[in-house]
Amino acid sequence: MRRIKSLFKHAFLILFSLICIFPFYWMIVSATNVSKDITMGKLTFGNALLINVRNAFQNADILRAFMNSAFLAIVITVLSLLICSIAGYAFVIFPGKVKNILFLALIASMMVPFAAKIIPMFRMFSNLGLLNSFGSIILPAIGTPFLIFFFKQNTHAFPLETIQAARVDGLGEYGIFFRIYMPMMKSTYAAAGIFAFMASWNNYMWPLIALQSTDKFSLPLAVSNLAAGFTPDYGMVMVGIIISTLPTVLVFFLLQKAFVEGMVGSVK
Amino acid sequence: MSLKGKTKTALTGWSMVTVAAIFVLVFSYIPMIQAFFLSLQTGKGANLSFSGVANYIRMLQDSTFWTTLGNTLLYAVVQIPVMLLLALLISVLLNDSKLKGRGIYRTCIFLPCVTSMVSYAILFKNIFAVDGIVNQMLLKLHLIDDAIPFVLDKNWAKVVIIFALIWRYTGYYMIFYLSAMQNIDSSIYEAAKMDGCSFFQSFFRITMPLLKPIIFLTSIMALTNTLQLFDEVVNLTNGGPGDATRTISEYIYDLSFTYVPSYGYAAAVSYVVFVLIIILTIIQKGITGEKE
Amino acid sequence: MKKKILASLLAGVMAASVLAGCGSGAASDSAAQDEQTSEAGKSEDNEITVWGWDKNMNGYALEEAQKVYGDGVKINFVEMAKDDCLTKLHTVLASGVTDDLPDIVLISDLNAQGYLMSYPDAFRPMEDVINYDDFAEYKTAAVSYDGVTYGVPFDSGVAALYYRTDYLSEIGYTDEMMQDLTWDQYLELGEKLKEKGHMLQTFNPNDIAEFQIMLQSTGKWFTDAEGNADFADNAALKECYDIFCRLNDSDFTKVVSDWTEFAGAVNGGDVACVLRGCWMTSTIIQSEDQSGKWKIAPVPKMSTEGATHYSNQGGSSWFVLKNSKNSELAADFLSKTFGGSTELYNTLLSEKSIIGTYLPASDVEAYDQEFEFFGGQQVNKLLADWMSKIPAVDTGAFSAEAQSALLGVTPSILEGGDLTENLQDAEQQFEQSIQ
Numbered sequence: 001m002r003r004i005k006s007l008f009k010h011a012f013l014i015l016f017s018l019i020c021i022f023p024f025y026w027m028i029v030s031a032t033n034v035s036k037d038i039t040m041g042k043l044t045f046g047n048a049l050l051i052n053v054r055n056a057f058q059n060a061d062i063l064r065a066f067m068n069s070a071f072l073a074i075v076i077t078v079l080s081l082l083i084c085s086i087a088g089y090a091f092v093i094f095p096g097k098v099k100n101i102l103f104l105a106l107i108a109s110m111m112v113p114f115a116a117k118i119i120p121m122f123r124m125f126s127n128l129g130l131l132n133s134f135g136s137i138i139l140p141a142i143g144t145p146f147l148i149f150f151f152k153q154n155t156h157a158f159p160l161e162t163i164q165a166a167r168v169d170g171l172g173e174y175g176i177f178f179r180i181y182m183p184m185m186k187s188t189y190a191a192a193g194i195f196a197f198m199a200s201w202n203n204y205m206w207p208l209i210a211l212q213s214t215d216k217f218s219l220p221l222a223v224s225n226l227a228a229g230f231t232p233d234y235g236m237v238m239v240g241i242i243i244s245t246l247p248t249v250l251v252f253f254l255l256q257k258a259f260v261e262g263m264v265g266s267v268k
Numbered sequence: 269m270s271l272k273g274k275t276k277t278a279l280t281g282w283s284m285v286t287v288a289a290i291f292v293l294v295f296s297y298i299p300m301i302q303a304f305f306l307s308l309q310t311g312k313g314a315n316l317s318f319s320g321v322a323n324y325i326r327m328l329q330d331s332t333f334w335t336t337l338g339n340t341l342l343y344a345v346v347q348i349p350v351m352l353l354l355a356l357l358i359s360v361l362l363n364d365s366k367l368k369g370r371g372i373y374r375t376c377i378f379l380p381c382v383t384s385m386v387s388y389a390i391l392f393k394n395i396f397a398v399d400g401i402v403n404q405m406l407l408k409l410h411l412i413d414d415a416i417p418f419v420l421d422k423n424w425a426k427v428v429i430i431f432a433l434i435w436r437y438t439g440y441y442m443i444f445y446l447s448a449m450q451n452i453d454s455s456i457y458e459a460a461k462m463d464g465c466s467f468f469q470s471f472f473r474i475t476m477p478l479l480k481p482i483i484f485l486t487s488i489m490a491l492t493n494t495l496q497l498f499d500e501v502v503n504l505t506n507g508g509p510g511d512a513t514r515t516i517s518e519y520i521y522d523l524s525f526t527y528v529p530s531y532g533y534a535a536a537v538s539y540v541v542f543v544l545i546i547i548l549t550i551i552q553k554g555i556t557g558e559k560e
Numbered sequence: 561m562k563k564k565i566l567a568s569l570l571a572g573v574m575a576a577s578v579l580a581g582c583g584s585g586a587a588s589d590s591a592a593q594d595e596q597t598s599e600a601g602k603s604e605d606n607e608i609t610v611w612g613w614d615k616n617m618n619g620y621a622l623e624e625a626q627k628v629y630g631d632g633v634k635i636n637f638v639e640m641a642k643d644d645c646l647t648k649l650h651t652v653l654a655s656g657v658t659d660d661l662p663d664i665v666l667i668s669d670l671n672a673q674g675y676l677m678s679y680p681d682a683f684r685p686m687e688d689v690i691n692y693d694d695f696a697e698y699k700t701a702a703v704s705y706d707g708v709t710y711g712v713p714f715d716s717g718v719a720a721l722y723y724r725t726d727y728l729s730e731i732g733y734t735d736e737m738m739q740d741l742t743w744d745q746y747l748e749l750g751e752k753l754k755e756k757g758h759m760l761q762t763f764n765p766n767d768i769a770e771f772q773i774m775l776q777s778t779g780k781w782f783t784d785a786e787g788n789a790d791f792a793d794n795a796a797l798k799e800c801y802d803i804f805c806r807l808n809d810s811d812f813t814k815v816v817s818d819w820t821e822f823a824g825a826v827n828g829g830d831v832a833c834v835l836r837g838c839w840m841t842s843t844i845i846q847s848e849d850q851s852g853k854w855k856i857a858p859v860p861k862m863s864t865e866g867a868t869h870y871s872n873q874g875g876s877s878w879f880v881l882k883n884s885k886n887s888e889l890a891a892d893f894l895s896k897t898f899g900g901s902t903e904l905y906n907t908l909l910s911e912k913s914i915i916g917t918y919l920p921a922s923d924v925e926a927y928d929q930e931f932e933f934f935g936g937q938q939v940n941k942l943l944a945d946w947m948s949k950i951p952a953v954d955t956g957a958f959s960a961e962a963q964s965a966l967l968g969v970t971p972s973i974l975e976g977g978d979l980t981e982n983l984q985d986a987e988q989q990f991e992q993s994i995q
Contacts, residue, residue: 009361010369016358017376020439024379027387036846039824041394059615087288094281102289107488109296111545112303113496115520116538119531119654120302121295126657143291146489150444153481157451173280191447198382208644209651212660213636221640227386228613228641234390234820241384248382256374258447310995313678314654330992332968390820398815419817420765422971506818508766510971525647527961527993528674531654 027245031238038234048235055236056226062243064215065222069201070247072134072218076141076200081192084144085185088151089177093163103152110145114205122209132212141200147192154188155181190258197251201244219244307535312528323536333537335511336519343430343515344494344548351434352441352486356479359445360471374446381440388436389503393419396428422512425505429513432500437493441486448482449475484556488549495545516541607634608890611649612666613642618876621714621908625897628904633893638662646671653679658883663890667711668876669702673957675879676705683710684880684887689895696917698776698952703877705957710879712894713917717837717874718947719773720856721746722844725935727832730756738857740869743803746833746860750812753832761833762825763813765974768963769873770835771800777871778864779951782962789962789990791983796864798983801973803862808974835859837873838915838943844933851933858946870949875917915943922948958994965990 030038033046056062091103121140122131130136158181166176182189207218223240226232307323309316327333358377362370380388395401396418403415418424452475460470476483498517501507507514516537523534612618619637626635640648649665653675667675676683685708692700695713703711723738731752750760775781780796783789791797807813814830816822825831827847834840844854858869878898880890897904898918905921908914910929927941968989969982 009367013358013361013373017373019435020378020380021376023388023391024383026391027383030387030390036824036827038390039820039827041391041397041400041824083288083291087285090281090284094277094284096278096281099281099285102285105297106289106292108542108546109292109300111492111549112296112300112542113517113520113538115517115524116303116306116535117296117299118524118651120299120306122651122655123302123657124295124298126655126659131657131660139291140295143288143295145292145296148288148292149485149488153485154448154451156481157448157478173277173284177284185451187447187450191443194443208640209648212638214638221644224641224644225615225639228639238387241387245382245384249379252375252378252382256371256378258450313650313675314656314682315678315680326992326995331989332964332993335968393817393821397817397821417815420815506766508817508967510766511968512971522960522964525643525650527964528678528957529650529654530995533995 027238027241030234031242033235035232035234038238049239052233052235052239055233056239056243059236060222060225060240061214061217062219062222062240065217065219066243068134068216069219069244072137073197073200073247075134076138077193077196079138079142080144080147080196081189083142084147085151085182085189085192086177088148088153089155089181091148091152092155092158103148106143106145107149118205118209121206125210131210132216134216136210137203137207137218140206141203144196144199147196150192150195151185151188154185158185186258190255193255194252198248201248303535304539306532307539309532310530311532312530316532319532323533324540326533327537327540332511332514332519333516336514336516337540339426339511339513340495340497340516342426343433343497344491347430347433348487348490348494351438352483352490354434355438355441355486356445356475356483357471358438359442359449360475362442363446363449374442377439377442379439380436383436385499385503388432392428392432392504419505420509422509425509425513429501429504432504433494433497436500437490441490444482444486445479448479452478480556484552487552487556491548491552492545495541495548605886606632606889607636608664608886608893609636609638609662609884610664610666611638611640611645611662613640613645615639617715617912617914618666620912621898621904621914624907624911625893625901625904628897628901629893633889642668649675650678653682661881661884663881663884663886664894665879665881666714666876667879668874669699669717670874670955670959672703672711672877672879673705673955674960676710677957682881682883684882684891685710686712686880686891686894686899689891690899694899694919696919696947696950698872698950699875699877699917701952701954703879711877712879712898713877714898715839715875716915716917716943716947717839717872718915718943718950719777719835719837719859719871719873720840720943720946721859722834722836722840722854722856724758724829724832724850724853725855726853727753727756727758730758735855735857738855741857741860743799743860743862747803747806747810749832750810754812759814759825759831760810760812761807761814761831761835762816762822763807764816764818764822765808765970766817766967768800768804768966768970771797771804771963771966773835773837773859773871773873774800774803774862776873776951776953777859777869778862778867779953780864780866781953781955781959782966783956783958785954787956787958787994789965789987791962791966791987791990792980796862796867798979799862799864801979804970805974837875838913839874841913841939852935854933855935855937856939856942866951868949868951870946870951872947872950909940913940915940915947917947919948958990961993962990965993 026043029043029045031052032049033042034048037046091099125131125136130139162180162184163176166180171179202220203218204220208221211217211221223237223244226240227237308318308320310319310322311317361367362374364370397403398415398417402418406412407415416424418428456474457470460474465473496517497515498521501513501515501518505513507518520534520537523530523537610622615637619639622635622637626633645666646668649667652661687709690712692709696716699713699716700709703709703713721738725735728738728749731749733749753760775796778796780794781790782797814825816825823843826834826844829850834844859871861867861869878894880887880894884890902918902921902924905916905918906924906926908916909924910926922944927944928938929940930936931939965986969986973979973982
């Protein structure tokens with residue numbers, strides 16, 4: 001009985017995994033094919049990989065764009081995790097009526113479609129003199145309402161006794177956050193890190209508007225240029241796409257371990 | 269605790285939320301408020317003039333607005349519950365530390381959300397093409413007599429979009445559930461097992477209640493994302509056939525950048541979406557029973 | 561246990577602070593770099609910034625133009641995808657910000673009047689430096705607004721019927737028989753081709769871009785001269801829908817849903833004919849194995865009054881922004897290159913087959929080139945000849961709105977709904993959307 005159950009479980013997971021991985025497989029296959037074969041949906045490996053790679057690097061400054069995106073994603077992920085987690089924590093540990101209203105106000109801001117905010121934001125960053133600088137990308141990404149929300153919801157599961165015990169031990173409030181909360185909530189930070197990294201790495205619309213010179217362009221902009229001609233060379237586009245996908249996969253690999261480890265030190 | 273201590277704690281609490289709050293208020297609220305004033309103006313491009321609620325009245329007679337709004341809500345109502353339940357179910361299966369190969373499953377299921385929209389659109393359309401693999405299979409199994417033009421039929425196109433959304437984002441929401449499950453004490457499950465609880469009993473009686481805050485969070489997030497849905501539809505069907513799959517976000521974009529721009533009207537439509545998300549959030553709060 | 565927590569904690573904090581330190585350090589570095597580059601930019605006051613798409617076509621054209629103009633100018637071409645380029649231009653102009661404006665922008669002809677209408681005073685009128693008699697008439701109309709001409713016309717989208725000579729000879733059709741087809745004759749090819757196992761052309765029920773070709777070939781458009789919808793009483797548009805329905809009901813079209821499938825069908829040899837602007841050449845010649853099997857002919861003629869074999873689809877023009885840093889230099893640059901150099905057009909034609917709309921260049925030697933891929937046809941010469949005969953239409957500012965409104969009722973028309981009623985509905989939706 002138990003065996004049948006487990007077999008059923010695996011069958012379901014394998015099937016679902018295959019459905020999920022297929023397009024990823026196809027993306028990799030496509031990078032080795034010429035454009036004509038890709039549009040006709042060829043499913044097997046070809047021999048155009050080297051040509052596609054060469055074309056991709058010739059047609060866009062991929063290396064430069066990659067470095068720009070990596071710099072932005074790392075800075076944004078670190079800063080936004082730090083600032084949003086401490087806020088999410090405080091909304092639970094130090095509750096209050098005014099804070100509740102503030103919290104709702106913060107969350108509401110993520111519900112306005114971005115298209116409506118573009119022109120005011122562009123004017124604002126022009127006034128700040130920050131257009132065409134990385135500051136214009138980093139500053140609006142630091143306070144991410146979703147991250148505050150995410151940390152707040154996860155803090156509900158945080159054992160309050162631990163905090164009280166630490167207070168008795170004479171640890172300050174910031175000390176408790178940095179020394180107790182942060183290490184214990186490793187899996188939450190991991191999930192939030194994946195979210196923040198992906199959001200920054202894939203961000204398209206705002207960098208397109210705010211960055212003016214080609215040497216500042218982020219990776220998605222560079223890859224999009226590859227596909228811009230009347231007759232896109234999909235082979236080289238796929239190479240660009242894979243280069244822009246791999247870092248996210250890598251970040252997932254690095255952080256996913258934290259999912260299985262559980263709350264560190266939750267000795268109850 | 270002394271009065272002084274209390275004030276000090278309160279101050280610490282405020283200091284912790286201040287930085288984040290300032291960032292959100294400055295970089296989100298100032299543009300939001302300006303967008304609201306924009307929504308009270310009419311005119312093409314830079315030729316704007318104040319006209320009160322004219323834009324909001326215009327919406328009432330705008331059939332494209334209602335069609336795209338209806339499509340968007342349909343996506344939300346069908347896709348969100350199915351996707352979140354599936355994500356939750358998979359998370360529970362993968363949370364079992366005795367399950368072999370769970371790392372591999374986890375990675376595979378996560379991959380769709382990082383697969384580029386461009387490549388996935390090409391592939392999806394190939395699969396669902398008139399002579400594509402799905403039609404060939406259905407024909408062979410004699411489930412249908414004629415090939416279905418999935419992307420070109422107004423009902424099937426919606427099904428394809430919903431399917432694509434579920435496929436793409438289930439793994440993404442799985443991350444949030446998996447990470448939250450790590451914060452649940454595993455001894456609770458062991459105790460439940462000892463009491464003879466089945467898999468489904470412990471799923472509904474332990475996992476669901478304990479994950480309530482996260483389920484609420486993901487449902488708000490999914491709602492926000494689906495109501496602002498853009499990329500998938502543009503790449504898969506470009507809103508067609510006709511307006512059958514066009515979303516409200518696509519319409520806002522067209523009003524601002526594809527047509528001769530009506531920035532005021534686009535801002536007004538955005539504000540309606542904003543109010544709608546807030547209303548639906550309050551309703552969801554009631555459904556999930558989340559308390560503040 | 562506690563020690564371990566403390567250790568990992570410290571490590572975490574340190575890592576975070578190091579990263580943060582690095583971050584700000586790098587940020588200030590790049591800020592310093594910014595200043596340097598912008599200072600460098602200032603010292604070189606002969607640099608012209610151009611926003612556009614397609615480095616291999618438009619970017620190449622600029623490079624060649626720079627060579628013609630000489631050392632007096634440096635070109636900084638910022639490449640973006642076409643839609644992105646247009647979106648970004650809208651944002652910048654709408655915000656009223658004037659620092660960091662590009663000097664020249666490329667705008668597609670169908671969008672041009674929309675920009676001119678939306679941002680009065682943003683563009684520099686060019687009548688003082690460009691002789692517009694030198695350009696194809698239909699092109700000049702597209703880049704003017706309110707009686708003032710702003711753009712410098714660039715490439716043409718002169719339309720052609722690309723056809724497979726091998727497939728057509730199977731049904732006994734020679735090149736001569738393809739030169740003067742009506743739409744009825746063209747559709748008749750479908751049945752015959754079908755018997756031989758070929759499709760006539762692709763069909764996308766969700767794309768009415770071919771209407772642009774059909775309408776302009778009769779001198780009509782979606783809108784009238786005043787910019788009002790011209791749907792329900794437009795005989796040419798009704799004929800478009802009649803043809804569209806016949807294609808939809810037929811079994812000799814290859815149904816596609818987007819550009820990739822379309823290109824796949826063409827390159828894969830599924831279809832015998834393709835009706836598009838001349839930029840389609842670059843896609844067709846991708847299939848090297850089909851070399852010598854393609855030719856071009858004038859587009860089929862409609863039965864509406866005023867119909868011709870000549871039309872246009874796409875094309876774009878250069879515009880100078882009035883408030884940019886080097887706007888005068890940019891205007892001078894354009895007038896001496898795209899507005900006055902036959903040599904430039906000869907190079908563009910012979911190297912990239914870019915068909916310009918500059919009439920004095922219509923007898924340059926590159927037109928005599930014979931194309932092996934097209935069975936030795938003098939493709940450029942033919943296209944240039946057809947271009948000079950394209951009926952001029954005022955496409956107005958609202959082509960996108962019109963097509964969007966029509967697309968909304970197209971499924972209902974294809975299902976057999978009443979044409980006039982549906983077109984009236986679309987007119988209403990159109991009037992609503994141009995408010």
